[in-house]
Amino acid sequence: MCEDANAIPPTGGFKEVGEATNRNIQQNPYGPNPADFLSNVSNFELIESTLREGEQFANAFFTTEKKIEIAKALDDFGVDYIELTSPVASEQSRKDCEAICKLGLKAKILTHIRCHMDDARVAVETGVDGVDVVIGTSQFLRQYSHGKDMNYIAQSAVEVIEFVKSKGIEIRFSSEDSFRSDIVDLLNIYRTVDKIGVNRVGIADTVGCANPRQVYDLVRTLKSVVSCDIECHFHNDTGCAIANAYTALEGGAKLIDVSVLGIGERNGITPLGGLMARMIAADRDYVLSKYKLHKLRDLENLVAEAVQVNIPFNNPITGFCAFTHKAGIHAKAILANPSTYEILNPSDFGLTRYIHFANRLTGWNAIKSRVDQLNLHLTDDQCKEVTTKIKKLGDVRALNIDDVDSIIKNFHQDVSSPVIMPSGGTKFEDFDFLDGDLSNKRQHI
Ligand SMILES: CC(=O)SCCNC(=O)CCNC(=O)[C@H](O)C(C)(C)COP(=O)(O)OP(=O)(O)OC[C@H]1O[C@@H](n2cnc3c(N)ncnc32)[C@H](O)[C@@H]1OP(=O)(O)O
Numbered sequence: 001m002c003e004d005a006n007a008i009p010p011t012g013g014f015k016e017v018g019e020a021t022n023r024n025i026q027q028n029p030y031g032p033n034p035a036d037f038l039s040n041v042s043n044f045e046l047i048e049s050t051l052r053e054g055e056q057f058a059n060a061f062f063t064t065e066k067k068i069e070i071a072k073a074l075d076d077f078g079v080d081y082i083e084l085t086s087p088v089a090s091e092q093s094r095k096d097c098e099a100i101c102k103l104g105l106k107a108k109i110l111t112h113i114r115c116h117m118d119d120a121r122v123a124v125e126t127g128v129d130g131v132d133v134v135i136g137t138s139q140f141l142r143q144y145s146h147g148k149d150m151n152y153i154a155q156s157a158v159e160v161i162e163f164v165k166s167k168g169i170e171i172r173f174s175s176e177d178s179f180r181s182d183i184v185d186l187l188n189i190y191r192t193v194d195k196i197g198v199n200r201v202g203i204a205d206t207v208g209c210a211n212p213r214q215v216y217d218l219v220r221t222l223k224s225v226v227s228c229d230i231e232c233h234f235h236n237d238t239g240c241a242i243a244n245a246y247t248a249l250e251g252g253a254k255l256i257d258v259s260v261l262g263i264g265e266r267n268g269i270t271p272l273g274g275l276m277a278r279m280i281a282a283d284r285d286y287v288l289s290k291y292k293l294h295k296l297r298d299l300e301n302l303v304a305e306a307v308q309v310n311i312p313f314n315n316p317i318t319g320f321c322a323f324t325h326k327a328g329i330h331a332k333a334i335l336a337n338p339s340t341y342e343i344l345n346p347s348d349f350g351l352t353r354y355i356h357f358a359n360r361l362t363g364w365n366a367i368k369s370r371v372d373q374l375n376l377h378l379t380d381d382q383c384k385e386v387t388t389k390i391k392k393l394g395d396v397r398a399l400n401i402d403d404v405d406s407i408i409k410n411f412h413q414d415v416s417s418p419v420i421m422p423s424g425g426t427k428f429e430d431f432d433f434l435d436g437d438l439s440n441k442r443q444h445i
């Protein structure tokens with residue numbers, strides 16, 4: 001049976017291509033597409049917004065101490081930027097921003113403000129490394145939020161950007177609700193702010209309406225009119241936040257906004273963990289060189305506890321069954337080579353895989369590996385026979401690991417010292433020992 005995930009060759013499961021030389025070239029089919037010549041899939045950065053967008057999550061209330069703990073954990077994980085709530089949101093928000101700036105973290109600290117000089121004046125005094133400025137450009141927001149036209153937006157953007165730049169700190173300009181904004185308006189405003197030396201421009205899918213093709217097209221178009229970096233922010237209302245982030249990088253965006261578990265307004269934004277899952281499939285070396293992935297689970301637990309939610313069962317990487325294999329066909333192949341049914345290697349995240357064999361979908365290969373683990377000796381035919389018994393009980397009720405182990409041990413005992421019945425047959429005590437809870441049904445391999 002397979003030892004652990006470290007036994008998988010790093011390129012396990014990938015196609016070998018290239019016959020021109022004697023060497024076979026290993027190519028990752030899930031990596032950057034050479035046709036995306038502007039792609040930043042292997043060169044992306046993270047703007048971590050748990051302490052800004054995440055604070056807008058319905059359940060979030062972060063004390064100063066909790067913010068500091070989260071900021072330190074994010075920094076330790078290796079995020080490039082940490083974005084904080086606007087210092088004009090409240091007195092405590094400003095003080096917290098100043099306190100986090102004083103921590104001396106490796107990550108650059110940003111604060112997020114409206115496109116207004118009143119906010120900018122406060123922001124630059126907090127000690128941040130950069131300011132993220134945003135203003136709505138869609139008809140909806142222009143009419144119902146701030147009520148300003150594109151000329152006014154351009155003027156105030158230039159004023160705020162020049163002011164922040166004069167303080168020697170980074171400045172990003174973003175249009176809110178970009179995907180429901182007029183493309184000509186968007187390109188004009190981005191061209192204007194790029195000309196005056198903004199560090200980054202941002203695209204925001206504020207309502208989560210965009211799909212990956214729209215994202216790719218907008219990023220590619222924007223890339224052709226600005227020379228600065230492009231940052232993207234995706235809400236997850238229609239379930240595209242991770243896919244949109246990936247496609248944005250393919251199109252040439254450089255920075256992606258994320259939050260731990262995706263917490264944010266409504267159902268949130270691109271989750272840090274989910275994006276890590278996507279990116280490690282694309283470029284494992286790059287991701288491992290930058291981010292301490294084995295800290296992900298603790299980081300998610302920290303934030304989940306702070307905002308009083310559970311880690312979703314189907315969360316990428318850290319969902320309780322993210323590396324659990326159940327059906328017999330899967331289990332057999334996984335035991336032979338985990339790459340058969342895993343695109344991610346759990347050991348990259350400090351995690352382990354499991355075979356769930358205590359159920360009626362199990363197969364004799366999984367049971368045989370359990371027999372081996374129990375240090376018992378049964379022939380293949382005997383393993384098949386005991387598997388039939390396990391499946392039979394599995395048809396009656398949910399099983400746990402003790403159920404299966406008891407069936408195996410009894411079977412083993414009987415075949416080792418058979419009870420001779422009057423008819424000359426062999427009797428097995430089948431299921432009379434079965435009891436216990438239904439937890440712990442998994443076999444760790
Ligand atoms: C999509 C996003 O997530 S953007 C980030 C959202 N973040 C926040 O809202 C931070 C927390 N917010 C707050 O604490 C408050 O909303 C504050 C302090 C920013 C403003 O509070 P108030 O002055 O009481 O205004 P209120 O919240 O009711 O309305 C927002 C105001 O900002 C204006 N505004 C909204 N967006 C922008 C913008 N991008 N640039 C400039 N002004 C804006 C609105 O016109 C409105 O102004 P009004 O006073 O003329 O009505």
Ligand SMILES: O=C(O)CCC(=O)C(=O)O
Nearest residue numbers: 134174176202204206233
């Ligand atoms: O500043 C940004 O780019 C995004 C702001 C935001 O949270 C949003 O538009 O959803």
Ligand SMILES: [Zn+2]
Nearest residue numbers: 053206233264
């Ligand atoms: Zn948002």
